[in-house]
Every structure is written in C-alpha cells, then in structure tokens.
Amino acid sequence: MWSSSVTTGAELSIAGITAKTLAKEFGTPAFFIDEADFRERALAWDKALKDAFGLHAGTVYYASKAFICTEVARWIKEIGIGIDVSTGGEMAVALAGSIDPAKIEVHGNNKSLGEIEKAISVGVESIVIDSLYEIERVAAAAKKAGKVQAVLLRITPGIQAHTHESIATAHEDVKFGFSIASGAAWAAIAAVRTHPSLELRGIHAHIGSQIFGYKSFEILSERLISLLAQYRDEFKSELPELDLGGGYGIAYLPGDETVNPAEAMNALAAAVTKNCGAHKLQIPRVSIEPGRAIVGPTMFTLYEVGTVKDVTLENGTHRRYISVDGGMSDNIRPSLYGAEYTTILANRTSTAPHVSSRLVGKHCETGDIVIREIDLPDDIVPGDLLAVPATGAYGRSMASNYNHVPRPPVVAVKDGKARVIVRRETEADLLRLDI
Numbered sequence: 001m002w003s004s005s006v007t008t009g010a011e012l013s014i015a016g017i018t019a020k021t022l023a024k025e026f027g028t029p030a031f032f033i034d035e036a037d038f039r040e041r042a043l044a045w046d047k048a049l050k051d052a053f054g055l056h057a058g059t060v061y062y063a064s065k066a067f068i069c070t071e072v073a074r075w076i077k078e079i080g081i082g083i084d085v086s087t088g089g090e091m092a093v094a095l096a097g098s099i100d101p102a103k104i105e106v107h108g109n110n111k112s113l114g115e116i117e118k119a120i121s122v123g124v125e126s127i128v129i130d131s132l133y134e135i136e137r138v139a140a141a142a143k144k145a146g147k148v149q150a151v152l153l154r155i156t157p158g159i160q161a162h163t164h165e166s167i168a169t170a171h172e173d174v175k176f177g178f179s180i181a182s183g184a185a186w187a188a189i190a191a192v193r194t195h196p197s198l199e200l201r202g203i204h205a206h207i208g209s210q211i212f213g214y215k216s217f218e219i220l221s222e223r224l225i226s227l228l229a230q231y232r233d234e235f236k237s238e239l240p241e242l243d244l245g246g247g248y249g250i251a252y253l254p255g256d257e258t259v260n261p262a263e264a265m266n267a268l269a270a271a272v273t274k275n276c277g278a279h280k281l282q283i284p285r286v287s288i289e290p291g292r293a294i295v296g297p298t299m300f301t302l303y304e305v306g307t308v309k310d311v312t313l314e315n316g317t318h319r320r321y322i323s324v325d326g327g328m329s330d331n332i333r334p335s336l337y338g339a340e341y342t343t344i345l346a347n348r349t350s351t352a353p354h355v356s357s358r359l360v361g362k363h364c365e366t367g368d369i370v371i372r373e374i375d376l377p378d379d380i381v382p383g384d385l386l387a388v389p390a391t392g393a394y395g396r397s398m399a400s401n402y403n404h405v406p407r408p409p410v411v412a413v414k415d416g417k418a419r420v421i422v423r424r425e426t427e428a429d430l431l432r433l434d435i
C-alpha cells in the first residue's frame with residue numbers, strides 16, 4: 001500500500017521528509033513518488049521474469065499508461081527494461097526520456113496513420129496489431145519506409161478475468177484484438193503473412209487489470225500456446241515471441257493482498273512450460289507488461305482539508321463530509337470503477353475517537369468522492385493534511401481539468417531530497433489553449 005521509504009508513525013514522512021515539510025514546499029494537492037521504490041519494483045519484475053524463464057525470458061515492458069513523464073522514462077532507460085506505449089503521446093514521452101526505440105512496444109486499438117509512421121520511422125521494437133485494417137496500414141507504412149516491421153498480433157483469448165467490467169479486456173465482447181474462438185485470430189495470422197513488409201514475431205494478450213491469483217494467466221497461456229502450436233502445424237515454423245500482458249494486482253486498503261513478482265512469474269513459467277511440453281513446442285520468449293504493479297504503490301497523494309461538515313441523514317444519524325483540495329480531477333478511479341482507497345492524517349497524531357467520515361473533493365458533483373466511508377479522527381480540522389496511498393497508477397495519468405482545476409504536480413523523493421518532476425499546472429496553463 002505504502003512505498004518502502006514511507007513511515008507512518010507520528011507524522012507521515014517519505015525518504016526522511018515529513019508531510020508538513022513537503023506540503024509547505026510543494027503545496028497540495030500533490031503526488032509524491034518514491035524513486036527508490038519505483039526502481040526496486042521495476043527491477044523485481046525484471047529479476048522475477050529472468051529467474052523464472054531463464055533463457056526464455058523476454059522483456060518486462062513497463063505499461064506507461066499507468067503513469068509516465070520524461071523523468072520516469074529516464075528511470076526506465078537506466079533500469080534497462082522496455083516500455084509499452086499505447087498512443088503517440090506516450091511514445092513521445094518515452095522518446096523524450098531517451099528510451100531506446102528498440103525497447104518500445106507500440107499498442108493501441110486505433111493507431112492513427114501518423115502514429116504508425118512515427119513508430120516505424122523511429123525504429124520501435126514491435127507494433128502490436130489490433131485489427132485487419134491495421135495490418136494493411138502498418139504493412140503499407142513499412143513498405144513506404146522501405147522497412148520490414150516486427151509485429152505481434154493482439155489476441156482475444158475469451159477469458160473472463162475477475163476484475164471490474166471496464167478493465168477486463170479478454171472476454172469475447174470487447175473492442176480489443178482478434179478472437180481465437182471466432183477464427184479472427186487465424187485470419188489475421190494469414191493476412192500478416194501475405195505482407196513482405198511485416199515480420200510476424202508472435203502473439204500478445206492482456207486479460208485485464210488489478211487481477212489476483214494465477215488461474216486466468218494459466219488459462220491464457222494454454223490458449224495462446226495452442227494457437228502457437230496450430231501455427232507450427234500449419235506453417236512448419238515456430239513464432240518466437242509470446243507477450244502475456246500486464247494486470248498484476250496491488251493493495252489499496254489495509255489487509256489487501258498484493259501480487260508477488262517471483263510467485264507470479266514462477267506460476268507463469270510453470271504453465272508455459274507445461275503447455276509447450278504438451279504440444280512439443282519450443283518455449284518462446286515470454287514478455288510481460290506490468291504498469292500498476294510497478295508504479296501504483298510508489299506514490300501517495302497529499303491533500304489539505306478545507307472544510308468539515310456534519311450532515312443529518314434521513315434516519316437521524318450523521319455523516320461527516322471532509323472536503324479536500326482535489327478530488328475526481330486527480331483521482332477518477334472511485335467514481336469510474338468504485339475503486340476503494342484509504343487515508344491517514346499525515347501532519348500530526350491524534351488520540352481523538354474515530355468517526356465514520358466521507359472524504360470528498362472540491363468538484364461540483366455529488367459523486368466527487370475519494371473515499372466513500374472511512375473512520376477518521378473526530379478532531380480533523382481545516383489545514384490538516386491527509387495522505388492517500390497507492391495512487392501512482394492511473395491517478396495523475398487519468399487526471400483531468402474538470403471545473404478548470406489545475407492538475408497537481410508529481411514530486412520525486414529520494415534520500416532526503418525532493419524535486420518536482422511534473423510541475424503543477426497554473427491558471428495560465430489552463431488558458432493557454434483558448435483562442
């Protein structure tokens with residue numbers, strides 16, 4: 001839930017700096033990212049993949065949609081893992097951070113021609129193709145550039161992952177990929193093979209996000225490996241790459257489980273080995289794309305309390321509303337997915353009894369809720385600081401300017417030093433695009 005450099009005793013601190021000091025220097029609301037923790041997590045997934053798959057380990061592609069900025073792209077480059085980008089914008093940030101294009105994997109279910117041409121011209125490692133139209137577009141763009149582009153096909157394996165409907169991606173009724181069951185996957189394979197400007201490296205699938213347990217991944221590997229075997233039987237050659245996507249879950253609340261990288265990769269390696277064995281297939285290079293599991297726990301959001309209000313409900317009980325200076329513009333996940341978070345008083349300790357409270361933001365919507373129900377000290381007053389952990393993934397990256405609220409900064413903290421890596425938006429930024 002909290003990153004490794006955070007202590008939550010008397011007053012919350014990260015890498016030795018207290019919340020009060022951070023709020024004073026950087027203002028609120030703000031995201032604080034624990035740089036050492038980010039690096040440790042990225043390395044842990046890299047090590048786990050290599051340990052579990054040995055010679056057959058492919059690449060850990062950090063799913064940049066979870067959170068990316070130029071400085072984090074530089075960290076990825078230094079750490080040496082790959083990156084998954086799903087738009088031209090994410091690719092631009094990866095390149096701004098000097099990530100080697102040969103470590104960039106390009107996703108997206110509706111890539112523009114401009115995005116495809118850019119990817120090919122900078123020399124990305126691979127493009128993951130999502131539709132029949134895109135096969136033609138990528139083939140034509142590669143031909144025009146005089147290149148042979150390495151591609152993977154995004155496959156829909158027909159798996160109902162146990163997560164929120166909006167973030168499950170591998171059942172049949174989704175916009176992503178080519179379904180195995182309907183024959184679309186096979187048709188796509190045949191179509192790619194007709195283009196000399198495309199090199200089919202392998203297949204990819206992503207079953208969804210915030211997933212626990214390994215069963216879905218085991219079924220995924222079984223289905224994709226059957227397809228690889230079918231390919232071998234038909235074309236008498238084997239596809240070398242198998243990308244099994246991301247989705248590994250993290251803890252948001254006290255007592256939540258979290259996926260252990262070594263355990264997850266060992267389970268995956270066992271499933272891949274078993275299924276390849278059953279089909280007498282060589283083990284392909286296996287890659288993964290964790291986003292949330294790397295960046296999620298590395299950040300917390302620091303808010304300042306602005307108002308506290310007790311509201312009498314119909315049944316005569318009270319509900320306490322604690323309003324903070326951010327809300328659905330910096331964390332849309334509670335409104336969008338019913339996601340649950342926790343918070344703690346970060347600037348002092350309190351011995352006051354706890355009262356059931358609702359943490360809300362400053363937006364003009366009743367649904368602007370950060371935490372629907374949580375017991376918090378009775379003596380919280382305006383000016384207090386509240387820290388919400390595990391906001392690193394899909395927090396700042398899904399932030400909006402709703403109600404023209406400037407988006408919060410991201411501050412990197414390491415070894416007692418803090419520095420802004422994404423600055424706070426200003427009202428001038430908000431006006432910059434208006435004509």
Ligand code: LLP
Nearest residue numbers: 063206209210246247248289290291292394
């Ligand atoms: N690979 C592909 C192809 C993906 O589509 C995604 C996420 C990932 C990897 C990374 O998944 P992760 O390891 O981060 O779970 N906004 C939602 C999550 C959407 C995920 C979209 N794709 C949320 O806030 O929960």
